[in-house]
Amino acid sequence: MNLQLRPATAADTGTILRFIRALAEYERLSGEVVATEAQLRETLFGERPQAEVVLAFDGEEPVGFALYFHNYSTFLARRGLYLEDLFVLPEHRGRGIGKALLKELARIAVARGCGRLEWAVLDWNEPARRFYESLGARPLQEWVVHRLSGTALEKLAAG
Amino acid sequence: MNLQLRPATAADTGTILRFIRALAEYERLSGEVVATEAQLRETLFGERPQAEVVLAFDGEEPVGFALYFHNYSTFLARRGLYLEDLFVLPEHRGRGIGKALLKELARIAVARGCGRLEWAVLDWNEPARRFYESLGARPLQEWVVHRLSGTALEKLAAG
Numbered sequence: 549m550n551l552q553l554r555p556a557t558a559a560d561t562g563t564i565l566r567f568i569r570a571l572a573e574y575e576r577l578s579g580e581v582v583a584t585e586a587q588l589r590e591t592l593f594g595e596r597p598q599a600e601v602v603l604a605f606d607g608e609e610p611v612g613f614a615l616y617f618h619n620y621s622t623f624l625a626r627r628g629l630y631l632e633d634l635f636v637l638p639e640h641r642g643r644g645i646g647k648a649l650l651k652e653l654a655r656i657a658v659a660r661g662c663g664r665l666e667w668a669v670l671d672w673n674e675p676a677r678r679f680y681e682s683l684g685a686r687p688l689q690e691w692v693v694h695r696l697s698g699t700a701l702e703k704l705a706a707g
Numbered sequence: 708m709n710l711q712l713r714p715a716t717a718a719d720t721g722t723i724l725r726f727i728r729a730l731a732e733y734e735r736l737s738g739e740v741v742a743t744e745a746q747l748r749e750t751l752f753g754e755r756p757q758a759e760v761v762l763a764f765d766g767e768e769p770v771g772f773a774l775y776f777h778n779y780s781t782f783l784a785r786r787g788l789y790l791e792d793l794f795v796l797p798e799h800r801g802r803g804i805g806k807a808l809l810k811e812l813a814r815i816a817v818a819r820g821c822g823r824l825e826w827a828v829l830d831w832n833e834p835a836r837r838f839y840e841s842l843g844a845r846p847l848q849e850w851v852v853h854r855l856s857g858t859a860l861e862k863l864a865a866g
Contacts, residue, residue, distance in 0.1 A: 568781045583784030591784050598786045599779040617779050620758040622727045622792050625742030625750050627757045633781050654855065654864035665860055668850040677851070684859025691827040692836070693847045696813065700843025701824055705813035 549606050549643055553652050556601035556613070558593035561585055563610045564601055571635040575670060599632065602652055604645050612636035614649040616656075621663060629657040631667035650683065668693070708765050708802055712811050715760035715772070717752035720744055722769045723760055730794040734829060758791065761811055763804050771795035773808040775815075780822060788816040790826035809842065827852070 556564060565585050572581045591598045604612040612635055619630040631653055636645045657665045669676050669687075677687070696704065715723060724744050731740045750757045763771040771794055778789040790812055795804045816824045828835050828846075836846070855863065 572782060577782070580782045583782060587784040588781075591779070591786065598777060599781075615779070615781055618757060618776070619778065619789065620750070620774075620776050620791060622747075622758075622774055623731060623736070623739045623742060625746040627750065630778065632779055651863055651866060654860055658861060658864040664854055664856040666852055666854045668852045671849050671851050677853075680853050683855065683863055685853040685855045688852045688854055690830050691852055692830050693825055693827050693850055693852070694836075694839050694844040695847055696824040696842065696844045697822060701813055702817060704810055704842055705817040707810065 551643075551645060551648060552605045552607075553602055553648060554605070556592070556603045558589055560601070560603055560610070561589045561593065563603065564588060564592070564613060564615070567610075567613045567635050567637075568633065570637070571633055574635075574638075602649060604636070604649055606640065606645075611640040612645050612649060614653055616653060618662070619666065624663040626661065626663045628662045628664035628666060629653060629660070631665065634667065646679070647683075710802075710804060710807060711764045711766075712761055712807060713764070715751070715762045717748055719760070719762055719769070720748045720752070722762065723747060723751070723772060723774070726769075726772045726794050726796075727792065729796070730792055733794075733797075761808060763795070763808055765799065765804075770799040771804050771808060773812055775812060777821070778825065783822040785820065785822045787821045787823035787825060788812060788819070790824065793826065805838070806842075 562585060565583060565588055568583060569581055572578045592601060599615050599617040602614045603610055614631060615633040616629055616631045618627045620627050634646060634649055654665055721744060724742060724747055727742060728740055731737045751760060758774050758776040761773045762769055773790060774792040775788055775790045777786045779786050793805060793808060813824055
């Protein structure tokens with residue numbers, strides 16, 4: 549394997565969308581993907597990029613990606629790094645690509661003075677959870693994320 | 708009650724830090740607060756603000772705050788709004804101030820084209836959870852946030 553990591557550019561938008569769809573399929577959430585290539589290009593590589601992407605290649609072939617943005621901790625008064633998506637093509641798993649992507653994110657977090665690297669995992673994804681805990685990550689079991697979207701969000705905004 | 712909401716400015720930094728400490732005490736997490744006023748001012752009101760704050764006042768008296776930043780959904784290819792802290796002084800609770808702050812966040816989210824408003828709640832905080840669900844928020848029970856920080860983060864970055 550000739551593993552290379554590099555930041556994604558607008559030319560990689562199609563690859564990123566393909567990976568987003570494959571990740572959603574693995575997470576059994578395909579019905580939730582409404583992203584289009586145009587919208588992805590605009591929000592990631594337009595005037596105001598809203599997240600960043602690292603791509604992993606085996607030679608010329610893209611085999612995985614990590615998408616991240618900055619969050620903020622009031623307790624630390626510092627920004628952190630939040631990993632929204634981490635994905636490696638099924639046929640390339642077990643070769644250290646996911647760990648290489650996570651290491652790259654940790655390196656970026658430390659270089660930017662972030663106090664934390666955080667991400668969410670589906671509770672039934674035991675292989676992923678074991679992997680993350682082996683790296684020293686701590687599951688924040690006591691926190692439950694809540695989401696307001698669609699008509700409930702519009703109703704509260706207008707009410 | 709003469710409730711007013713407005714965006715915070717650098718002059719409000721001391722008030723914000725006081726509220727952050729009071730929130731940490733309520734969450735039984737006071738030991739985790741290392742934020743200083745200088746660092747808070749720099750990260751919220753410096754050259755590159757990393758989060759935004761809305762303050763609630765009863766007349767001249769600050770009585771609560773909401774601190775938020777943008778996250779990003781790959782499934783939507785849109786940014787969302789993430790509410791990091793929501794706090795109302797105990798003696799001012801039960802008067803609709805928390806709901807007014809959440810409504811303001813929902814309004815900002817919709818105005819900025821965000822698909823979602825999200826936040827995390829401690830699982831034992833039943834009054835908060837009932838309140839959020841009454842507004843139409845959905846708990847994402849199946850997701851577990853993981854955190855890598857301190858020496859574990861540095862070790863992965865350097866390894």
